[in-house]
Amino acid sequence: MTAPDARPALNFIQEIIAEDLKTNKWDGRVHTRFPPEPNGYLHIGHAKSICLNFGLADEFGGLCNLRFDDTNPIKEEQEYIDSIIEDVRWLGFDWKDRLYYGSDYFEQMYEWAVQLINAGKAYVCDLTPEQTRQYRGTLTTPGKDSPYRTRSVDENLDLFERMRAGDFPDGSRTLRAKIDMASPNLNMRDPVMYRVLRARHHRTGDKWCIYPMYDWAHALEDSIEGITHSICTLEFENHRPLYDWFLDELGVYHPQQIEFARLELTYTIMSKRRLLELVDGGHVCGWDDPRMPTISGMRRRGYTPESIRTFCKRIGVAKFNSTVDIAKLEHAVREDLNKRAPRVMGVLHPLRVVIDNYPEHQVEELDAVNNPEDPGMGTRKVPFSRVLYLERDDFREDPPKKFFRLAPGREVRLRYAYYITCTGMVKDEQTGEVVELHCTYDPAPRGGDSPDGRKVKATLHWVSAAHAVGAEVRLYDHLFTKADPGDVEAGQDYKSNLSPNSLEVLTHCKVEPGLAGAAPGTRYQFERNGYFCVDPDSSADRLVFNRTVTLRDAWARIEKAQMAQEKSGES
RNA sequence: UACCCGGUGGUGUAAUCGGUAACACACCAGGUUUUGGUCCUGGCAUUCCUGGUUCGAGUCCAGGCCGGGUAGCCA
Numbered sequence: 001m002t003a004p005d006a007r008p009a010l011n012f013i014q015e016i017i018a019e020d021l022k023t024n025k026w027d028g029r030v031h032t033r034f035p036p037e038p039n040g041y042l043h044i045g046h047a048k049s050i051c052l053n054f055g056l057a058d059e060f061g062g063l064c065n066l067r068f069d070d071t072n073p074i075k076e077e078q079e080y081i082d083s084i085i086e087d088v089r090w091l092g093f094d095w096k097d098r099l100y101y102g103s104d105y106f107e108q109m110y111e112w113a114v115q116l117i118n119a120g121k122a123y124v125c126d127l128t129p130e131q132t133r134q135y136r137g138t139l140t141t142p143g144k145d146s147p148y149r150t151r152s153v154d155e156n157l158d159l160f161e162r163m164r165a166g167d168f169p170d171g172s173r174t175l176r177a178k179i180d181m182a183s184p185n186l187n188m189r190d191p192v193m194y195r196v197l198r199a200r201h202h203r204t205g206d207k208w209c210i211y212p213m214y215d216w217a218h219a220l221e222d223s224i225e226g227i228t229h230s231i232c233t234l235e236f237e238n239h240r241p242l243y244d245w246f247l248d249e250l251g252v253y254h255p256q257q258i259e260f261a262r263l264e265l266t267y268t269i270m271s272k273r274r275l276l277e278l279v280d281g282g283h284v285c286g287w288d289d290p291r292m293p294t295i296s297g298m299r300r301r302g303y304t305p306e307s308i309r310t311f312c313k314r315i316g317v318a319k320f321n322s323t324v325d326i327a328k329l330e331h332a333v334r335e336d337l338n339k340r341a342p343r344v345m346g347v348l349h350p351l352r353v354v355i356d357n358y359p360e361h362q363v364e365e366l367d368a369v370n371n372p373e374d375p376g377m378g379t380r381k382v383p384f385s386r387v388l389y390l391e392r393d394d395f396r397e398d399p400p401k402k403f404f405r406l407a408p409g410r411e412v413r414l415r416y417a418y419y420i421t422c423t424g425m426v427k428d429e430q431t432g433e434v435v436e437l438h439c440t441y442d443p444a445p446r447g448g449d450s451p452d453g454r455k456v457k458a459t460l461h462w463v464s465a466a467h468a469v470g471a472e473v474r475l476y477d478h479l480f481t482k483a484d485p486g487d488v489e490a491g492q493d494y495k496s497n498l499s500p501n502s503l504e505v506l507t508h509c510k511v512e513p514g515l516a517g518a519a520p521g522t523r524y525q526f527e528r529n530g531y532f533c534v535d536p537d538s539s540a541d542r543l544v545f546n547r548t549v550t551l552r553d554a555w556a557r558i559e560k561a562q563m564a565q566e567k568s569g570e571s
Numbered sequence: 572u573a574c575c576c577g578g579u580g581g582u583g584u585a586a587u588c589g590g591u592a593a594c595a596c597a598c599c600a601g602g603u604u605u606u607g608g609u610c611c612u613g614g615c616a617u618u619c620c621u622g623g624u625u626c627g628a629g630u631c632c633a634g635g636c637c638g639g640g641u642a643g644c645c646a
Contacts, residue, residue, distance in 0.1 A: 009584085009585050009586075009587085009593095009594090010587095011584085011585095015588095035646095036646095037645085037646055039645090039646080069646070071645095071646080072645060072646070074645090075645075075646090127644095128644095129643080129644055132643095132644070133642075133643085133644095136642060137642075138572095138573085138642055139572075139573055139574080139641070139642055140572045140573045140574095140642095141572095141573080142573095143642090170644090171644060173644095174644055176644095183574090184573055184574040184575085185573095185574060185575075185641080186573095186574085186641060186642050187641075189642090192643090192644050194644085195644035196644080197644080211644095213643090213644075213645085213646090214645070214646050215646095217646095218646085234576075234577090234639080234640065235639095235640055235641080235646095236640095236646090237575060237576060237640070237641090238574080238575055238576090238640070238641050239641090240575095241575095259576085261577090261639095266582085272646095314583080314584080314594095314595060314596085315583055315584075315595095316583065316584040316585085317584090318577090318583090318584070319576070319577060320576095320577055320578070320583095320584095320638095320639090321576095321577075321638080321639050321640090322582080322583060322584090323582080323583085324582070324583055324596090325581090325582045325583075325596065325597065327582085327596060327597060328582080328583070328595080328596050328597085330596095331595085331596060331597090332596095334608090334609095335609095338608075338609060339609095343606075343608095369605095372604095372605095372606080372608090372609075373609065373610095402607090404607080405607090413605060414605095415605060415606070416605075417605095445605090447605080448605065449605075456605090457607090458607075459604095459605050459606065459607095460606095461606075525606085525608085527606045527608080528606045528607080528608070529606090529608095530608095551606075551607095551608050551609095552607090552608065552609090553607075553608085554607040554608085555607045556607090557607090558607080
């Protein structure tokens with residue numbers, strides 16, 4: 001249909017911008033903003049918005065501001081501001097000198113509020129929060145006018161000034177826009193613009209005891225900054241008429257608000273409230289727990305900013321509420337790490353193996369390729385000796401069909417080393433568990449194939465017992481057992497779907513000696529296992545790795561299918 | 572029950588403002604392979620429904636069905 005070299009498809013927002021550029025609607029400018037409230041850590045859903053806003057500016061030669069929407073001092077903290085700045089920067093975006101705070105505009109907002117009062121478009125209301133709610137009406141019934149709606153301009157001016165001066169207790173009065181209490185859009189039923197609130201603001205301190213509401217503040221912030229396209233999520237769609245009303249009544253510069261669907265991921269929750277609950281409730285080890293969908297958690301887990309950006313690009317932008325398969329995210333990291341992560345050998349569940357015919361004290365330094373995808377990454381030496389550790393899962397005393405790794409009498413290749421044949425095993429007398437294997441090796445294939453053309457069906461990773469470095473490895477799985485964590489029995493909440501297996505700590509892993517002292521943040525592929533990243537908990541004498549994601553595992557699938565078949569065969 | 576917004580394969584998007592459904596992920600089946608990785612090949616769709624306009628509709632119109640959002644002095 002479409003020519004293979006057709007121009008990349010534009011999402012609906014890009015189309016709007018392209019059209020605006022064509023008609024010169026904004027004098028050729030494109031100016032977006034990412035406006036987080038500093039009341040929590042950024043997550044992958046925010047990454048979508050960040051990539052969208054900064055990406056749009058980049059694609060169309062425009063600008064994107066980083067702006068903190070800090071109008072509610074009760075929930076906001078400096079810690080969050082710091083983390084947000086770090087995360088956006090880590091994702092690879094640059095706002096240059098355009099770091100703004102909504103609170104910096106409080107004075108201007110106040111003046112504009114006075115302007116609206118003077119125009120008879122805003123009034124001070126003495127209704128209690130409870131009364132305000134009652135007067136608002138319901139979804140299906142109109143509201144009714146506040147008895148304070150007809151106050152004179154002078155009285156409103158005086159009252160509003162005294163609200164600011166702190167003459168009234170918290171919650172006692174509000175400044176409201178005078179619009180239409182019968183509007184079918186509840187946001188237009190005389191929305192509150194200011195509330196009296198004595199709370200110390202993280203930036204303005206005690207200067208203010210009235211704070212602007214989102215709708216009022218956000219439109220003004222966008223206007224002040226000369227934003228052209230104010231992009232937000234779908235739940236603000238009903239707020240757009242209000243956004244427009246404020247700006248029109250004020251007669252000030254008026255950006256266009258555009259709404260898109262926020263990101264949802266399978267096996268993941270994205271609400272800041274719930275993520276905070278997981279942190280506070282000790283269900284995870286903090287905002288940067290590698291199981292969290294937070295940017296900081298993903299960073300610690302080993303995700304690359306590039307892979308997150310690629311993911312955000314691929315999921316697209318639309319107005320339909322959808323849930324993306326987390327496999328798509330995992331694919332993006334694998335793809336990126338496959339190209340850049342150096343390969344090493346690491347044994348997660350060590351099984352001691354003695355090569356009986358290998359010289360007792362001999363050690364050979366074998367050549368290993370650092371990344372078959374990138375020859376430029378070179379090679380390294382890996383020590384081989386008589387006693388090795390192999391992965392427990394790579395040996396089966398009684399191998400099932402299609403299992404072609406090590407088993408009694410079987411021959412396999414050791415990566416970059418020799419062919420070995422299993423000749424015997426030692427079992428724990430109590431448990432019957434295999435605790436050691438005995439093998440013989442054939443020196444001929446050293447590093448490659450056997451000269452006699454003999455084939456083996458498996459190549460296993462290994463480490464030399466005498467040279468290996470001990471490591472702790474943390475294996476992560478989905479935080480929730482259900483694709484939709486919100487799918488719960490009556491009376492339960494999402495926490496009942498928390499997975500008991502989301503974290504497995506392995507403390508006796510063995511990795512090749514070259515990994516000693518690896519710096520936190522360094523990423524590797526443990527061959528045949530997955531991608532791993534050195535955790536900040538790691539130190540010179542204690543290596544700690546996080547598993548970012550497993551490798552695709554064909555055998556695991558086969559085995560799973562076999563078990564499913566057996567099960568259905570039984571019944 | 573009111574208003575607003577949506578509805579394309581298992582999932583997420585695309586289809587150059589009517590021209591005969593594409594890409595990615597997932598899944599399945601093969602091939603290559605010193606990672607059962609990567610890579611390569613193939614398989615998997617009557618666009619929510621019903622009418623209408625048209626030579627032609629995923630795109631336009633009408634009605635219906637389904638889903639999401641909204642009753643904070645949160646954002």
